[in-house]
């Protein structure tokens with residue numbers, strides 16, 4: 048193996064510490080939380096890659112709040128993240144896809160002022176078939192930073208624009224850690240030979256328009272007429288070769304959004320006749336993905352409203368999600384309003 052140009056390597060800890068030095072208001076607590084998060088991701092990455100060997104594939108007997116059967120790796124990842132984030136002492140309350148209710152932190156220190164929300168393993172249906180899965184995280188300040196009381200549900204259901212950081216981990220051909228603190232999006236790739244996340248893409252910017260769309264077309268007949276029109280439009284051959292778009296759909300939102308950030312295009316999980324509010328959860332999926340998409344220069348809405356402006360009313364509230372290149376999402380919204388001239 049060629050020698051790594053080690054002088055150029057920057058680990059996630061070095062990157063986070065540098066960011067802290069650039070922002071005097073950034074406290075060591077924030078840096079410690081992000082380092083604890085990266086540690087939890089390293090543990091999950093190790094065990095996701097051995098899942099078939101250390102017997103954590105398959106189903107538990109449990110179903111989660113949404114009635115979805117919980118797979119062993121879901122439970123394992125949930126426990127790893129909860130224990131790692133509790134130990135930090137800086138988190139006063141958490142919410143997880145796998146927990147019906149809020150998760151208070153018994154070991155929080157008196158001045159714990161951060162709120163942590165997460166989907167421990169997104170893409171569960173892909174676990175047993177060795178297809179990319181991911182983890183999604185959002186971090187907020189508690190509403191009353193001077194409070195010494197336990198966190199409350201109001202701390203958890205804040206609007207997404209109040210996130211101080213958003214991140215995802217992607218367990219694919221390599222393990223990618225993407226995060227933003229509102230100063231752009233950086234990608235880190237895990238190098239198991241070093242046991243470190245190495246900065247691989249800094250200040251990622253997505254194209255303003257793409258050539259692919261990502262949606263589960265199996266539900267086409269459950270979509271609105273306007274939604275169907277947009278998909279028909281993308282599949283129509285255009286004389287300027289701008290269409291048809293190619294279809295890419297993995298069924299793990301993190302993976303589909305990651306590809307969209309890199310290549311451009313649009314990821315769509317709309318409402319339909321059986322899921323009138325959409326499928327993805329706003330608090331611990333859509334909000335974090337929306338912040339990352341926007342920080343990479345994209346757009347993320349529920350078809351009309353900016354995702355980050357929506358006030359959630361419940362931990363597990365669902366939302367439609369249209370996320371990707373600005374021009375693609377705006378064009379889709381034009382169809383959803385019934386204002387596009389295209390006729391199939």
Ligand code: P6P
Nearest residue numbers: 169170171172263298299300301
């Ligand atoms: P469908 C995974 O279970 C998930 O929550 C998202 O990661 C993904 O985008 C979506 O569901 C896939 O849902 O209905 O296409 O299988």
